[in-house]
Structures are given as C-alpha cells and as structure tokens.
Amino acid sequence: MKFARIAITGVDGEEARLVVVQPEKRRVIDLATAWRLRLERRGATREAARRLATALFPASMSAAIALGEPFVEAAAEASAAPAEEAVRPLEGLRWLPPLDPPLIRDFTAFEQHVRNMAARQGGTIFPEFYQRPPYFKINPLGMIAPEAEVPWPHYTRHLDYELEIGLVIGKPGRNLLPEEALSHLFGVTILNDFSARDVQGPEMSSGFGPAKGKDFATALGPWIATCDEVALYDLSMVARVNGEEWSRGSTASLTWKIEELVAYAACGETLWPGELLGSGTVGTGSGAEHGRSLQPGDLVELEVSGLGLLRNRIGQPEPPGWLPKPRQASAAS
Amino acid sequence: MKFARIAITGVDGEEARLVVVQPEKRRVIDLATAWRLRLERRGATREAARRLATALFPASMSAAIALGEPFVEAAAEASAAPAEEAVRPLEGLRWLPPLDPPLIRDFTAFEQHVRNMAARQGGTIFPEFYQRPPYFKINPLGMIAPEAEVPWPHYTRHLDYELEIGLVIGKPGRNLLPEEALSHLFGVTILNDFSARDVQGPEMSSGFGPAKGKDFATALGPWIATCDEVALYDLSMVARVNGEEWSRGSTASLTWKIEELVAYAACGETLWPGELLGSGTVGTGSGAEHGRSLQPGDLVELEVSGLGLLRNRIGQPEPPGWLPKPRQASAAS
Numbered sequence: 001m002k003f004a005r006i007a008i009t010g011v012d013g014e015e016a017r018l019v020v021v022q023p024e025k026r027r028v029i030d031l032a033t034a035w036r037l038r039l040e041r042r043g044a045t046r047e048a049a050r051r052l053a054t055a056l057f058p059a060s061m062s063a064a065i066a067l068g069e070p071f072v073e074a075a076a077e078a079s080a081a082p083a084e085e086a087v088r089p090l091e092g093l094r095w096l097p098p099l100d101p102p103l104i105r106d107f108t109a110f111e112q113h114v115r116n117m118a119a120r121q122g123g124t125i126f127p128e129f130y131q132r133p134p135y136f137k138i139n140p141l142g143m144i145a146p147e148a149e150v151p152w153p154h155y156t157r158h159l160d161y162e163l164e165i166g167l168v169i170g171k172p173g174r175n176l177l178p179e180e181a182l183s184h185l186f187g188v189t190i191l192n193d194f195s196a197r198d199v200q201g202p203e204m205s206s207g208f209g210p211a212k213g214k215d216f217a218t219a220l221g222p223w224i225a226t227c228d229e230v231a232l233y234d235l236s237m238v239a240r241v242n243g244e245e246w247s248r249g250s251t252a253s254l255t256w257k258i259e260e261l262v263a264y265a266a267c268g269e270t271l272w273p274g275e276l277l278g279s280g281t282v283g284t285g286s287g288a289e290h291g292r293s294l295q296p297g298d299l300v301e302l303e304v305s306g307l308g309l310l311r312n313r314i315g316q317p318e319p320p321g322w323l324p325k326p327r328q329a330s331a332a333s
Numbered sequence: 334m335k336f337a338r339i340a341i342t343g344v345d346g347e348e349a350r351l352v353v354v355q356p357e358k359r360r361v362i363d364l365a366t367a368w369r370l371r372l373e374r375r376g377a378t379r380e381a382a383r384r385l386a387t388a389l390f391p392a393s394m395s396a397a398i399a400l401g402e403p404f405v406e407a408a409a410e411a412s413a414a415p416a417e418e419a420v421r422p423l424e425g426l427r428w429l430p431p432l433d434p435p436l437i438r439d440f441t442a443f444e445q446h447v448r449n450m451a452a453r454q455g456g457t458i459f460p461e462f463y464q465r466p467p468y469f470k471i472n473p474l475g476m477i478a479p480e481a482e483v484p485w486p487h488y489t490r491h492l493d494y495e496l497e498i499g500l501v502i503g504k505p506g507r508n509l510l511p512e513e514a515l516s517h518l519f520g521v522t523i524l525n526d527f528s529a530r531d532v533q534g535p536e537m538s539s540g541f542g543p544a545k546g547k548d549f550a551t552a553l554g555p556w557i558a559t560c561d562e563v564a565l566y567d568l569s570m571v572a573r574v575n576g577e578e579w580s581r582g583s584t585a586s587l588t589w590k591i592e593e594l595v596a597y598a599a600c601g602e603t604l605w606p607g608e609l610l611g612s613g614t615v616g617t618g619s620g621a622e623h624g625r626s627l628q629p630g631d632l633v634e635l636e637v638s639g640l641g642l643l644r645n646r647i648g649q650p651e652p653p654g655w656l657p658k659p660r661q662a663s664a665a666s
Contacts, residue, residue, distance in 0.1 A: 209542020
C-alpha cells in the first residue's frame, strides 16, 4: 500500500487526514471516512463511528504506524471497496508530509557521493566513512510538504538539494541484528535534504555536525510505500532542476546496506515507530557534486521508482536578519 | 512555579501525571486531580470534570506548555489550595523526565569547558566557537528520568557526565531578536548529557557530530522552574560523583548568552513549545576535563540553585553486541 497525508479544511481550521494513494486510479481514499462509513453500515451511530475511525486513523502517521498490524489490516480493508464519499481525485489535493517523525537520522551511505564531495574540495574521503555509517540528526519540525515552497533562510547564499530515500521504522527495536532489522521497517519514501552549503561547511569543520545548514527545510513524500511494494535495492533515483536532469542513481549502489543502517540506529538506542532514517545522497544526487547551486524560483523534482515524484519550488531569500555577533577569545585562552 | 511529571499505575498500566512541586512543603500537587476536584465542587460530573482536567493537564508537558498562559494560570489556581486527594509527599515518588521535548538542541556556550577539553587533547579552541554558538541535536527519545539508571551501551568503555542547564521554550517564534527571545522561554531545568567519549571523538572528527556518543541517555529534571523563579545568570552549578565534588561553575560564565542561544535556534527555523536547548557543559563540568571517567555503579549528582538535584546511577555495561563491519574503499577512490 501507499500511505500519504492530505490537508482538508474543517470547522476549526486545517486538519490532516491519512489516505491510501492509488496512483493508477488517480485517486486517494480517506481512511477515517471510509472506516466510519463501514461502521455506520454495520449499525454504529455517526458519532461512535467517527470516534473509532479517528482513533484508528489519526492525523499523525507515526501514531497510526505505532498501532502495528491492526492499522495496516484496517487500511487494506478500508481501501478495498471504498464508498464514493471517501474517495478524492489526485488532482487538486493539498499534500502534507506523509510522516510526522519523532526523530530523523540522516545517514551518508553512498560512497560515490562522499567521494564526489571530497574531490570537489580537493580532498579524499574521510576514513571514518568506512568504519561506521555516519549520520546526523535533522530537525523533524522543519519538514515541508510535497509541492511546498522551500524557504530560503537569510543566512545563506548557496542552496542545494539532496536526492535520498527515507526509511520509515514500523515497530520498536533495540540492539538489532541486520538479519532482523528489515522486519522493523514499515516503508520507504523520497527525501530531499535541502542544504545551505556555505553554512554546512563551517558547521561540519567545527565537529558539531550540520545544523543551520540543514534544518530549515526537509521535504518528504509524496507517499510512503510499504516494504512489500518495492525492491529495496533496485530503486532508480532521478533529480531534475527546471526539467533538466542533474542526478541519476540507484539504491543498488548503497555502500552501507539498509539493514545495517537500521541495526546501527538501534545500537544502544530504542527505535520507535515513525522514526525516519535518510539514506544520504545517492552519487551525483546534489548540485554541489557538479559545481552547481540552486536559484530562487528553481523547480526541484526528485523521482524514485514506485515512490512517485517529490516536487518543490525554491522560494525567494528572506530579508536580512539577526545573527550572533562573533566573540573575542578571553585572555586566558 | 516548579513543574514536573511523575508516574502512577493506572488500570491500563503506567501513566504520566503533571505535578507542581513544592519542595519547601516536601510535596507535589497532581494538577489533573486538583482541577477535577475544583470542577466537581462547582457542579461538574466526575466524568466531565475528568475530561476537562486531563485536556488541560495532559500526560505530555510539551502539550501542556503549548496551551500557553491558560495552562500556567490554571496550574497556579489548582495548586493554590489543593484538596488533600491531590497532594502526594515527595518521598517515594517515581519521577519521569519533566519534559517530552519534540527536539533537543545542545549548545556549547561556556568557553572554559571548550578550552579545558582542547587543552586535554593538546590543542586550542576551534575558531568556529567564537563565530556562532555551536550545537548538535540529541535524540529526545533517549531521555531518562531523575533517579533512573544510566544504560551503559555495549560499544563504549568510557562514560562521562556533562553538567548543563536545560532551557524550555514556551511559545512559537521564528527569526527572533535576542531582546525578544527571553519572552519565548518557559523555564529552566538541569540537564545531564551523558557521553561516551571514545565514540564521540571519532564522530566529531568525521564532521557529522555526536550521535552514538551522546544519544543513549540524557537525564533531565527533577523539575522545570519557570523563568520568574530564577536568576538566569546567577545559577550555581555543582556535580558530585559518589559524593565527591568534581565540578563547580555558574551561569555567570556563559560566553554565549541565553537570549542569543534562543535567538540563534530561531534563525530560519520555527521554535515550538516544549523544545529544549542545552547550555552545554559549564567549565569543569565533566570528568574528561579532569582526566577522569565514570565506572559502573557510580552515583552522579548534579545540583543547580533553585532547580533541585538530578541524580542518576551508572548501570552495568551491556553484553557485547553487533557493530557494523568496516568497509574497504572501492577501487575508484
């Protein structure tokens, strides 16, 4: 199945609805509505049916995934022969990020990307890449939706995209082995880790890792495909800027395997449903690898086989804003 | 006021309750119970009173803080002359982390700590420290409670503590100026950023920042003191290990001021209620600065004026576990 979230306008403002996407039928099915109607047909009152349906299909995808098999089974039932009232055409939908993850770890798992970046800077791959799959954490509150405009923060002049896949955790786990890790995976989606290269560089050289260089915007979607729908190591990945192809790769070239990423994330930490792991950028999957950068108004499209098309337009730069005033080292240092 | 969370055993298992702590009276007040009783005295049915009270004082402190002034006002009313049924003695409480933050940024804002760490490694302070307040993000799902045992991950042999204060965001904000930033602060607590030094080092040298070196455990609490209760720049900070003082400092020595940390966090990103900012370690506030490390069974106590005592015992090392197998560089690199 393919899961997504859309926004509708309710009596108290915008609300998120979980949907199953059927791209071949050019439609989505509103799961809470479909389930409510099923319950009503079996004698539930409108109010009681609504209560149960929104508990099963809440606004939060992470909360839904945390229900485990009962959620997926009910979604399959609800979307099998949906009532007309629960169906919406693909056209004109207001997409939301398909997931509201409590945590995002963004790995770097493709050697070719790391090599290309190092070569651009006149260096070689940092040795730690070959020891453990490196990752940093992205602000999950900075997630933006498919079709949303990418904010251009006032502190950067060099915006870039990153073509990645996003791995969604399905059930709790701790200290997992790679051979059991894939059973903890719920599904896969497209991730665009927008980056401010001129800020990311100093942040990484400080040792603290990316922060303002990454957290202003991360796009996700349009949907999460469950693992049974995709060949994890045969996903073709393409990026286009204003219609021109800049990047092409495949999950076949992953240096660190998906089961290793999940197992490593679970080392000494408990993974929770709805957590998101980024694969890191596929080789050629960013402008920086080609010496190119994005401009205001650019249209960035990421396409992955079976996962749809994640499209975002780059916004206009924010007006100049406050930044910290540099300090002098104190006399003692 | 001083806010905390405790665990009680309900009919469906453990649940979190928001409390106001009155250390001078050696008691806490269960806010939902106190509010329910007030409503019942004014004619509400038990069920209706419970519904409203748990909506106002939910299990999530972040959700409560997001209610803004109505939450703080109701808490003040509820704890002013509480019914006996809502009062619990301090002794024997099962504390929870006082906050369930959606995001933790951990800054490094004390020059003396950075200088001490650099000196131990035979180096000097990294120049970026003086340009912007550096920070990394901690896994908020790895939070542990006051009095909880600190898990010792299988991948480390060198555990350390870090004596910090935690700053709790009270209301949304974006691109703030320092002079308005403090009005976005809800309160302050004690933070112990437990660290695996032998893992943190390679992670920071890779440029990706701390991950497994920090995310296995972060202790917080015991309570959050609202800003009106504390002199932000005159908090004395002490750490003891097995009763012996290892660290002593004060927020008076902050190089990057609290309003700068909040404003910088809000640069190009929206701050949300319940987010947590760590001050970073005060000078002398870790074992590493003294060439010392923790041992299994050690008792670590952090004490900050007005914020109470945050105490955790170090657990036994986990049995050996899986770690990624290092890779060879491919022929092309």
